[in-house]
Amino acid sequence: MKMNDKRRIKELIERLDRITAADEWGDDINPTQWTALSYLSRANSFSRSPSHVADFMTTTRGTVSQTLKALARKGLITEIRSEHDKRSISYSITEKGEKLFKKESTIEEAALQLGGEEVSTLLAGLEALARTALKQRGYKSFGVCDTCSYHRKEAEGGYCNLLNLPLSPPQTKQICHEHTSAK
Amino acid sequence: MKMNDKRRIKELIERLDRITAADEWGDDINPTQWTALSYLSRANSFSRSPSHVADFMTTTRGTVSQTLKALARKGLITEIRSEHDKRSISYSITEKGEKLFKKESTIEEAALQLGGEEVSTLLAGLEALARTALKQRGYKSFGVCDTCSYHRKEAEGGYCNLLNLPLSPPQTKQICHEHTSAK
DNA sequence: GTTACTAGTATCGAGTCGATATTATATTTA
DNA sequence: TAAATATAATATCGACTCGATACTAGTAAC
Known part of the structure; x- marks a missing residue:
């Protein structure tokens, strides 16, 4: 591997993320809230607690707790307290929250311009990178x-x-x- | 292209970015400051003003202004006022700032585990995606x-x-x- | 020489973020 | 079974990001 390739990969991922983050502002929601909301819309009912969201987002329970409270305040999610373990909470996305998933992000629009071959090798590379990174850090x-x-x-x-x-x-x-x- | 491929690409980029961001906390610096510092260390002397950093980071001049002030307060960069245009400022990285570029990020470590072929196709894909995204949004x-x-x-x-x-x-x-x- | 335009900032309010401490509930173990 | 321990979620703190807005001070255009 060329010396600077790994650095360039990191830079591109950061830049692409910042570009999409920039247009995730507005709609009364910010990029972090967007990630949490998006996770909740795709996770099964055993995976929607603050702790799970925190693990997914590589942050702390405390931080996520605030983010989820903000989303709940805006009526985009609702909390459901568990029956058999009174400590735990599961969040559920509301109709209003669901409606936000309309517009396409910059990355998605850009991906549409790539060729089919290009998309599949890019995807394979990202999957491999993610798999390795997660394993190295012991993340789920x-x-x-x-x-x-x-x-x-x-x-x-x-x-x-x-x-x-x-x-x-x-x-x-x-x-x-x-x-x-x-x- | 498969329907969900573009969404998956976006998700992976976001997740990878959050993973590296997580270990960019500490050392008295945060991920945003890290990005700005890293940009300043690699940009030529005509490209180190607050406006340039803002364009690179896809954010506003106001936000970047604060970030740069924070870095200057910590002694990691110093401001140099221009001679022929008294409005403009160019920032320069200090010795202390330079020293921070030691540790490797999670993404970089993970990239080292990939095969040479995998790295070059991933890189090519990311470059293509970035090129397209930048053009679509009219970014430099x-x-x-x-x-x-x-x-x-x-x-x-x-x-x-x-x-x-x-x-x-x-x-x-x-x-x-x-x-x-x-x- | 007034009228744009541009570079950089201060300030505001909402929110992220890690750290720390606290509450309430569960589980283990003595 | 009672006491010790572990776990889930929060509240609070301080530093900071972020877009929006308003402002200052230089520069350029007409």
Whole structure:
């Protein structure tokens, strides 16, 4: 690998993120809140607590707690307290929150201009980079059930061998905090 | 392109950025300040004003102004007022600021684990994505002189046909706000 | 020589962020 | 089973980001 390649990769990721972050301001929401909201819209019901969001966002529970309170204040999510563990909370996205997922980000628009080959090699590279980075830091993968080693494919949907639960077709595409990469 | 590919690309870039941002806290510096400092260390002397940093970072002059003041307060950069335009300022990195560029980021460490082929296709993809995104939004490229259409290669270093200036070998590798992609 | 325009800032309010401390609930263990 | 420990979520703090707005001081254009 050329000496500066790794630095250039880091720089490009940072710059691209800042470019999209810039147009995630407005709509009464900021980039961090946007990331949390987006996570909540795609995570399954076992993965929507403040702790899970914090792990996904690589930040602390305290910080995420404030972010989620801000989103709740704006009516974009609602908190649901757990029955069997009175400490824990699960957040759910509201209709109003769902409506925000219309506009496309700069990165997404730019991706549309790339060729199919280019997109798939880029995606493969990013996946590999993320996989390695997560492993190095001991972070959880937060992949979708579909691709988990505990997942068993069924005629309709699937089955989770960890939680012993049947999964509907849409549920197999949701993010789970227990996700473990299928080898 | 598969429907979700573009969304996945955006998600991965965001997540990777948050992972590196997480370990850019500490050392009395935060991720935003880190980006500004890093830019100043690589930009040529015509590209180190608050306005240039703001353009590079896709933010406003006001925000950058504060960030640079914070860095100056910490003794990591120093401001140099221009002679012929008394409004403008150019920042310069100090010895103390230079010393911070030791540790490697998570993304860089992860990149080292990838194969050479993987790195070059990832890099090519990111470059293409960035080029397209910048063009769509009308942002400046901030490339290095080396790759500029105004650049003329010489036996020793190069020459800038825009500013009519000879460039030393290290200068040809610096970031310039006037950079225009060579076709 | 007035009228733009430009470079940089101060200030504001909402919010991020890590650190720390606190509350309430669960789990372990003695 | 009671006491020690662990866990989930928050409140609070101080430094800072961020866009918006308003402002100052130089420079350029007409």
